[in-house]
Amino acid sequence: DYDQLLKQLSVQKQALGLNDWAYASMVNKVSSRINSARHNETALLSWFLLIKSGYSARIAYDDRAVYLLLPSRHEMFDISYFMFRGKRYYAVDFDGATRNPGKVYTYDGEYAGASTDLDMRVTPTVASGSRSKKRNLAFEFEGKKYDIEVSYDSDRIEFLSTYPQLSLDLYFDSGVYPVTATSLQAQLAGAMKGMSEIQAVNFLLRFVQTSLQYETDEQQFGKENYLFPEETLFYPYSDCEDRAVLFAWLVKSILKLDVIGLDYPGHVATAVHFHDTVAGDSIDYRGKRYVVSDPTYVNAKAGVTMPDFRPYKPVVIAY
Helix, strand or coil: CCHHHHHHHHHHHHHHCCCHHHHHHHHHHHHHHHCCCCHHHHHHHHHHHHHHCCECCEEEECCCCEEEEEEECCCEECCCEEEECCEEEEECCCCCCCCCCCCCECCCCCCCCCCECECCCCCCCCCCCCCEEEEEEEEEECCEEEEEEEEEEHHHHHHHCCCCEECHHHHHCCCCCHHHHHHHHHHHHHHCCCCCHHHHHHHHHHHHHHHCEECCHHHHHCCCCCCCHHHHHHCCEECHHHHHHHHHHHHHHHHCCCEEEEEECCEEEEEECCCCCCCCCEEEECCEEEEEECCCCCCCCCCCCCHHHCCCCCEEECC
């Protein structure tokens, strides 16, 4: 008798604005509580409920465990997967852990009505909570000191930490929860009032370059770990791709300027399309001129490429 449970799950999905990963996580949480955290039973019930919710989930097993396999519209990294009819099914876990099954057994065929693959895009309303905390970020620009108070939601940060690693364009295209976005945008926009476009972009560059401490993912997490904008504002350290994602979101959301990511060998930066002509290094992309703006190159202004990467032509990250 599962109809009422499915109805309640659907109501919660709509009420909380859950995307597919958040909904699958909620289903897994419910299944875990029902099954007293027993892994195999949780995987089986999660599979059943996701199938009945329209997702093309699959179950597999070996002599050690039962595995929940889910297909995704977007590639996931560092997660084992199996190919069925040309589609990748990932052995997902919802606590940030990594499972590495080898040879497994599964069934043939598909369940009627279960055809939806996970859409891994992050929306602003996903996993909203009420545990708001604050952090102060200080920096200087043109001889003046600024102190920016950043709010973040602890539940949202916890949820984002469960996300598998995705391609960089999804981080550039992610939404930011209003608890963080609204206050931060207002403070920065107020400080930039009266500035020209180039001044404002340089202001945001200086904010990201100098108010955040740099460490590689390997130093902070022990592995590659791309961060969403809110995570960059939460964690004590960040590296080049994290800063590029945060800076791009700030420029687009506050200044309404187009931004692209620049993927160099071993480095990620950004480039901004200005309405006026701005001198400096640039990239031509789809008929527009984008001026290189590197939020990791400390104190560098728009138009300046980090010297080590000037010989390289970057791959454009469009989103």
